[in-house]
Amino acid sequence: FRDTYFVHELRGTKGATVHNPYSRDERKEALTKYLEFVDVDKLDPEQWWIDVGIEIHLAGHIVQWLESSHKDLLKFALPSKSDRDIVKLHEGKHFFLDRVAQLKDLAGFRLDPLTRGRDDGVQYVNVYTTDKAVTYQLHTGLWRRRNASDLLPAKIGRLAEDLNKMSGILREVSKSPHMDGNARFEVRINLAQARRQHTYLPEALIRRSVVAFPSRNWWLFKFYRLSAFFAVVTDLSTSEEQHRRWHASLTLGAMVVYMMNALNYREGQSADEQELLIACSQHVWEVDWDEDPDDVEEHPLAHARGLWFVSSVNMADKAARLHPRRLPRKETVARLYGEATFDQLAHRFGHTAILIDKPVGGSNVRRISNRRVDPRPAQWAPEDLSDDERDDIDIEGRGITLRALDQMAGEDLDDWGGAPEDQDGDYTPNAILALILKHFPHDVFSCSANRKDRRKTAYVLLSYEDIAEVTIHKFKTLDLSDIFTRVQARLCNAETWDMLFDRYFPPRGTPPIVKGEKQNFPYTYYYPRWIDLMNRVETERAAKLIRDEVRKKFNALHWVPFAGSDRMWTTGTSSSKLYVLLPADGHRGSCPWIAVNARHGKLEDVRLCREEDPDPVERPRKRIRLDRNPPNVDDPDLPEEEEEENEREEVAGLQENAANFYLMLREEEEEGSDEE
Numbered sequence: 001f002r003d004t005y006f007v008h009e010l011r012g013t014k015g016a017t018v019h020n021p022y023s024r025d026e027r028k029e030a031l032t033k034y035l036e037f038v039d040v041d042k043l044d045p046e047q048w049w050i051d052v053g054i055e056i057h058l059a060g061h062i063v064q065w066l067e068s069s070h071k072d073l074l075k076f077a078l079p080s081k082s083d084r085d086i087v088k089l090h091e092g093k094h095f096f097l098d099r100v101a102q103l104k105d106l107a108g109f110r111l112d113p114l115t116r117g118r119d120d121g122v123q124y125v126n127v128y129t130t131d132k133a134v135t136y137q138l139h140t141g142l143w144r145r146r147n148a149s150d151l152l153p154a155k156i157g158r159l160a161e162d163l164n165k166m167s168g169i170l171r172e173v174s175k176s177p178h179m180d181g182n183a184r185f186e187v188r189i190n191l192a193q194a195r196r197q198h199t200y201l202p203e204a205l206i207r208r209s210v211v212a213f214p215s216r217n218w219w220l221f222k223f224y225r226l227s228a229f230f231a232v233v234t235d236l237s238t239s240e241e242q243h244r245r246w247h248a249s250l251t252l253g254a255m256v257v258y259m260m261n262a263l264n265y266r267e268g269q270s271a272d273e274q275e276l277l278i279a280c281s282q283h284v285w286e287v288d289w290d291e292d293p294d295d296v297e298e299h300p301l302a303h304a305r306g307l308w309f310v311s312s313v314n315m316a317d318k319a320a321r322l323h324p325r326r327l328p329r330k331e332t333v334a335r336l337y338g339e340a341t342f343d344q345l346a347h348r349f350g351h352t353a354i355l356i357d358k359p360v361g362g363s364n365v366r367r368i369s370n371r372r373v374d375p376r377p378a379q380w381a382p383e384d385l386s387d388d389e390r391d392d393i394d395i396e397g398r399g400i401t402l403r404a405l406d407q408m409a410g411e412d413l414d415d416w417g418g419a420p421e422d423q424d425g426d427y428t429p430n431a432i433l434a435l436i437l438k439h440f441p442h443d444v445f446s447c448s449a450n451r452k453d454r455r456k457t458a459y460v461l462l463s464y465e466d467i468a469e470v471t472i473h474k475f476k477t478l479d480l481s482d483i484f485t486r487v488q489a490r491l492c493n494a495e496t497w498d499m500l501f502d503r504y505f506p507p508r509g510t511p512p513i514v515k516g517e518k519q520n521f522p523y524t525y526y527y528p529r530w531i532d533l534m535n536r537v538e539t540e541r542a543a544k545l546i547r548d549e550v551r552k553k554f555n556a557l558h559w560v561p562f563a564g565s566d567r568m569w570t571t572g573t574s575s576s577k578l579y580v581l582l583p584a585d586g587h588r589g590s591c592p593w594i595a596v597n598a599r600h601g602k603l604e605d606v607r608l609c610r611e612e613d614p615d616p617v618e619r620p621r622k623r624i625r626l627d628r629n630p631p632n633v634d635d636p637d638l639p640e641e642e643e644e645e646n647e648r649e650e651v652a653g654l655q656e657n658a659a660n661f662y663l664m665l666r667e668e669e670e671e672g673s674d675e676e
Helices: 024-034 067-077 083-091 130-134 156-173 203-209 215-237 247-264 271-280 330-336 342-347 429-446 464-469 494-504 526-536 540-555 637-675
Strands: 049-056 061-065 095-099 107-111 122-129 183-190 210-214 283-287 296-300 487-492 559-561 580-582 593-597
Touching: 049 122, 061 067, 061 122, 061 183, 061 215, 067 083, 067 095, 067 107, 067 122, 067 183, 067 203, 083 095, 122 130, 156 215, 203 210, 210 215, 215 247, 247 271, 247 330, 271 330, 330 342, 429 464, 429 526, 429 540, 487 494, 494 540, 494 593, 526 540
Parallel strands: 487 593
Antiparallel strands: 049 183, 061 210, 095 107, 107 122, 122 183, 283 296, 487 580, 559 593
16 A cells, blocks of 8 residues: 555535625634534645635526636636736636536636646636526436437437426426526635635626526526427427438437537537537628638637527428538537447438448558458449340339438528438439349459458459459359359259348348448448338338349359358358369368359359469459549559559568568577577
């Protein structure tokens, strides 16, 4: 226990030591009463600190601090500091502004002066109001600080009920003549100076530092504001989940929760909350007449109108929302709801798409492996489809329809050019299915596995340009000499092939994939669209009809990667006799698993590329982003990618040289030991 020390905290009862600050005897009596459970003679007053508070009270009123008085209050708390020091403290990172109910002029503050408070014997300054005593709870309860996750479908009903109760309490409080609130000035000083320091506030300072509101008016203000929040939450609770997952609606919900907390507690200060606050604020045009008149920017009003207002709330759409023209980033909204990605957040509202976004942060970008960019699927649009591709499977002609998309609508959107571009497109059923089938071969190869050793070639021999141009015909032959040098093949009967079809094209009702549950599939274009198509089909019969048509095309394929239950590509060494290593040269090691359709051939028909070197050490196939348009030699981004590749090769070379040098030193040390 050497150098161990103990911190003791003595807490009293609020209001138990109220006294006249101008009376020396009452100050002494109050301090004695407060310390009656402590043997003062055994204390070293220089090692004890005490919070001394001065409260300003006006019967029948709520007394609040004015933000404009903060520097004067700091000067009173730290009288030895110059005006320049006061400004630095006020603007420093240890000064915390606590605005009241998002009102511009009303605010308390907290200050940790550190060494600058040493000369005045002040360790901490806290300026606040006691009107929060009405809603204060020591334990988690009705008035607890809320989170945006309280708006999720499983919780929003309870939140609406709580808001209704809270509104009723504030309405009753407004009728009481005794629900006052005091302005409190509190400093933490040395116990030895408790009866002599900061014993009162000058009357002139009080007059210019506080403002008093009739208690009824103050509580009615909070009641009406909370009732507005209740109206929004009630609207959201009765809206369909497919509309509530709009970016604009989720943002409004997060903003309402933020404002609820700001009404009863100090405002949130996190970076995500500040981004939300600015994005949802009313904005005005800011014109600099000395510059180009066309150079006009929008400026957030924030608290400029006295009270913070939300911009462009639309309660007439299918779900309460904001205008989608100016919203915080989707990843910001997701974090406010406690989710890693926006897709995961949408999944909580029944979204049928696959979750493909990666959580931001947490990776060391200097590490070479973290700088690798995985291939992404190309995205063709309906105009890229030929007539034969579009009408290859005519599901529209068979009367199959899809549920309507959850599009936003309203006059506020018409004034700004219609609905946002990131809403689901209005593609026809034929176009949706044709795009799924067009992307399928490309997506399969774009997710092909690479070896763990970066210096070795990829398992798939196709280049970037080859993958960008691949078609379904790559799967309609067993001549794989331009694709693989080595595989583990399994001959599949009709039953096994149907199992693979279910993995590549799941039936209707398949739930969306939560990130981390599967590999490869979440990063394709076709798979999430297929699940969305199945879930938008009106009837089970229509979904079966579509799958039967797609099954015919799948049965026409000669081979596919043997998809596992959790991934599309498997490369580990199989111990099952069902898998045959090709070529059968006795060489073992990891290589892709493929399924050969028994309808179209045998394992002996599989042709592979002759592997000159069983363990080639060459530059691997580049892993770069695939765009809709294939790159060309004039692409300005290619030199930059080549530079990154050269940099990786240079680092690998340096690492190899260092390893060789280390081995050389070890050999010299061993030789020296032998000579001795």
